[in-house]
Amino acid sequence: MSEKISVGAFYNPHLAEEILSHTGLINHLAMADPPEPHDPHFPEVKKRFPLLLHDYIHQLSDPIPPHALERARQLAELYDSPWVAEHCQCVVTQGGRYNVDYVFPPLYTREMLERYIKSARVLQAALARPLVLEQIPRYFRIDLDEISEGEFLREFFETSGASFLLDIAHAWLQARYTGRDIREYLLSLPLDLVTELHLAGVSEYSDLQGPWIAPVEPSDEMLDLAAWAFERLPKVRGVTFDAFSTLLQPGTIPRTLERTRKRLGLA
Amino acid sequence: MNSRDAQDVILRLLADGPFRGAAMAPQAATALDAETASVLARVDLAGLERFGRFLCRHYYRERVVHYFKYSRALAPLTGRPPESALKTPEFKALMPQLVMGERASAERVVTLLRCFLTDDADAIRARIRYWDDLVAYQSAFFLSDAAAASRPASAGASVGPTVESAPRFPARAESVSYLELSYDLPAVLPLLLKPLEDIPAAVLKPTRLLLARSPHGEVTVIRCTDALKRLLDSLTGEVPAAEVAARLGVDPNAFERTLRQLEDVGAVVARESFSSSHTGSELPSPV
Numbered sequence: 001m002s003e004k005i006s007v008g009a010f011y012n013p014h015l016a017e018e019i020l021s022h023t024g025l026i027n028h029l030a031m032a033d034p035p036e037p038h039d040p041h042f043p044e045v046k047k048r049f050p051l052l053l054h055d056y057i058h059q060l061s062d063p064i065p066p067h068a069l070e071r072a073r074q075l076a077e078l079y080d081s082p083w084v085a086e087h088c089q090c091v092v093t094q095g096g097r098y099n100v101d102y103v104f105p106p107l108y109t110r111e112m113l114e115r116y117i118k119s120a121r122v123l124q125a126a127l128a129r130p131l132v133l134e135q136i137p138r139y140f141r142i143d144l145d146e147i148s149e150g151e152f153l154r155e156f157f158e159t160s161g162a163s164f165l166l167d168i169a170h171a172w173l174q175a176r177y178t179g180r181d182i183r184e185y186l187l188s189l190p191l192d193l194v195t196e197l198h199l200a201g202v203s204e205y206s207d208l209q210g211p212w213i214a215p216v217e218p219s220d221e222m223l224d225l226a227a228w229a230f231e232r233l234p235k236v237r238g239v240t241f242d243a244f245s246t247l248l249q250p251g252t253i254p255r256t257l258e259r260t261r262k263r264l265g266l267a
Numbered sequence: 268m269n270s271r272d273a274q275d276v277i278l279r280l281l282a283d284g285p286f287r288g289a290a291m292a293p294q295a296a297t298a299l300d301a302e303t304a305s306v307l308a309r310v311d312l313a314g315l316e317r318f319g320r321f322l323c324r325h326y327y328r329e330r331v332v333h334y335f336k337y338s339r340a341l342a343p344l345t346g347r348p349p350e351s352a353l354k355t356p357e358f359k360a361l362m363p364q365l366v367m368g369e370r371a372s373a374e375r376v377v378t379l380l381r382c383f384l385t386d387d388a389d390a391i392r393a394r395i396r397y398w399d400d401l402v403a404y405q406s407a408f409f410l411s412d413a414a415a416a417s418r419p420a421s422a423g424a425s426v427g428p429t430v431e432s433a434p435r436f437p438a439r440a441e442s443v444s445y446l447e448l449s450y451d452l453p454a455v456l457p458l459l460l461k462p463l464e465d466i467p468a469a470v471l472k473p474t475r476l477l478l479a480r481s482p483h484g485e486v487t488v489i490r491c492t493d494a495l496k497r498l499l500d501s502l503t504g505e506v507p508a509a510e511v512a513a514r515l516g517v518d519p520n521a522f523e524r525t526l527r528q529l530e531d532v533g534a535v536v537a538r539e540s541f542s543s544s545h546t547g548s549e550l551p552s553p554v
Contacts, residue, residue: 035355067483093275099283100322101329103414107277109270139321140314144273145304170406207321246332 005237006050007266009253010244016041023048025257030054031079032244034159051079052196052238060119060133061090061106067068069126076127081194083130085165086123088116088153105136108152120160132195134165135158137174137207149174150188157193164193166233167199167212167242168226176211186229193234198242199226199260215245215257223263230264239264268302276306281319282367286287291316292524326367327376328353334409337401337459338384345384345391345398349405352383356365373413377406397450397469404456404476407446411478411486425479434504437511438539442480443499445491449473479534498525502535 001209008028011019017232018267019026020041021034030052035042045051057072074214076084084163092099106112123200135153148156157163166189175182203214216224230236241256280287290299290313299307328350332339335349341392342348352358357379365372371529383400392398450469453476477491477499501511512522528537 061274090271090274091278093278094271098275098279098366100278101326101367102277102322104281107270107274111270112274115271139318141311142277142311146270146272205321207324208317212321228470 005239005266007257007258007261007264008049008052009241010052011045011049012244012246012248012253013039013041014246015248016045017249020044020048022254022257025254025261028052028238028240030085030240030242030244031075031081034075034078039074042248044071046079051081052240053079053081053084057084057086057123058119059090059092060086060088060116060123061093061112062094062115062119062125063121069123072123073127074127079128080219083132083163084123084127085132085134085196086134087134088156089136099163103136107136107142108147108149110146113147113152113155116156117160120156122160123240124161128265130195131160131162132165133162135170135174135189136169137170137177139173139177139212141178148188150190154190154193157190163235164190165196165197165198166191166194166229167196167198167200168229169202169218169242171229172222172225173202174212174214182225183228186225186232188234191232192228194236195228196240197226197233197236198236198240199223199256200242201256213242214250215243215252217252217259223259226260227263227265239266269304272302273306275304275314277310279314280310284319284323284363284365286366287316287319288363309365320362322356323362323365323367324353325419327358327365330409330412331380334412335380335405337456338405341462341466344463344493345388345393347384347388347391347445349384352380355379355383365552369550370410370413372427373410377409380409381406385550394416395466396471397448397452397455399451400448400450400469404446404448404452407444407476407478408486408488410441411444412484413482434505434537436507437502437530437535438504439499439502440479440533442478443534444478446476446478447473448476452476453488477534479529479532481531481533485533491531499529499534504537508537 006027008030009024011029011031015041018128019029022112026049029045034055047255053072053076055075058068087103088105089103091102091104120131133156135149146186153164153170171186171189172182175185199215199218201216201218201222203216204210205212238258241253241260243252280290281420288550290303290307331350331353336348337346338347359378367374374451382404385399388398395401417514432487447470451472451474452469453474475491475496477489477495478486480486496516502516508523508526512519526535530537
């Protein structure tokens with residue numbers, strides 16, 4: 001990717017034709033899943049767009065097994081990904097009996113931090129590419145943290161050499177469900193270490209009796225927040241519309257990227 | 268308890284509906300082990316319950332969308348998008364009993380899905396004669412995923428038997444299941460995902476499929492001939508490969524190559540290697 005700030009989206013195979021017809025609007029694509037073996041569009045997608053590895057590699061709370069490292073290495077090479085992304089998550093129990101199969105953040109403790117740093121070093125050494133870590137919101141209160149999320153992330157980045165993937169919708173949800181002012185919360189995060197910015201939409205979920213991430217356009221409020229944060233990210237290199245779902249409707253990606261470019265002054 | 272263990276308690280509370288229900292019951296405080304109780308005392312229980320339900324619905328929706336993709340593609344014709352089953356009162360009532368990734372839970376969900384798709388469905392069958400086969404095929408796939416996830420292994424890690432737990436000689440893997448269909452379904456499956464002008468017809472022909480999980484949890488479906496079934500059923504884990512080949516009257520080298528390929532897709536397990544040279548492919552292409 002060039003030094004100019006790149007604006008992109010996630011590759012959604014069911015929208016491949018639309019994506020390929022907007023090469024001027026879309027600078028890069030994040031890959032949440034490996035391409036299907038018979039995806040007729042992927043060869044052209046690979047030719048036209050820089051691709052970012054944004055798959056599930058492994059939770060950094062536990063040692064990364066060799067086959068997971070090898071899978072990540074192969075995908076990073078296939079995409080020639082300038083950096084690889086993981087989530088600040090811990091979703092599978094030790095031994096693997098229980099798996100929530102969805103992003104869920106770790107407890108912010110010294111012990112967990114050491115685990116994350118150790119795994120991040122192994123991962124970066126194996127892939128020989130920079131790592132970015134995306135923060136994950138917590139929906140319900142857990143009083144088991146030893147340090148704040150911001151302290152956890154900053155120490156993780158500064159010690160491991162990885163950098164920050166700031167998801168603005170995740171931040172909005174975290175602030176909402178902890179009753180904090182969103183801008184004050186954002187300032188508690190290591191914004192100076194952000195490489196990539198994600199933005200996304202939210203919808204109401206009956207099970208949650210409130211909003212959560214959804215494959216829809218971000219609201220004007222979310223874009224305003226992204227613009228506010230964007231001005232405070234001195235090292236940001238990419239802005240990505242984070243929506244990957246078979247529910248994502250045609251037209252959503254182009255409209256969102258046009259609005260994003262306009263609001264962030266990246267037209 | 269360290270924080271990693273505490274995280275595991277929270278993850279189990281989220282993934283295991285009956286465990287969560289029992290932990291949150293009024294009389295639970297005295298029945299819980301001390302570690303679970305100490306975690307639970309520091310968690311917003313109402314929020315935990317809501318998020319557990321959200322995760323449960325999300326978990327099964329993802330799998331219904333993936334494994335019932337053919338029924339989804341046909342939904343404009345049938346009026347029954349399979350994921351709608353997860354919005355019914357019946358599914359809501361089922362959620363507290365479900366453990367994400369557990370086989371028994373997947374069977375309960377698949378029973379609900381089957382009812383949703385096939386009850387009072389004569390009008391659908393009149394247009395799509397292989398409708399019941401299609402639902403059975405997708406259900407088998409859905410269940411294979413659950414069996415994979417219920418294995419004690421980390422996400423993305425090996426889910427097959429460990430080398431230590433595998434039998435010494437080749438054996439049919441526990442994950443193997445057969446599906447007997449009335450129609451030659453594999454021939455029409457790719458057509459169902461293309462824009463439909465007419466509903467593709469399937470040939471009425473008894474068809475047996477073999478479902479197996481690879482060591483990393485990938486489910487493969489292949490056509491299963493009588494010979495392949497005989498071969499798999501002859502693998503008890505107690506007889507060397509060469510001896511099985513002799514009993515079946517097949518070339519031992521070709522037999523070993525076939526075993527290796529079956530091992531790759533998870534249909535065969537063994538602690539000892541079959542042979543030092545394993546090349547070539549004699550298995551039919553996956554469906």
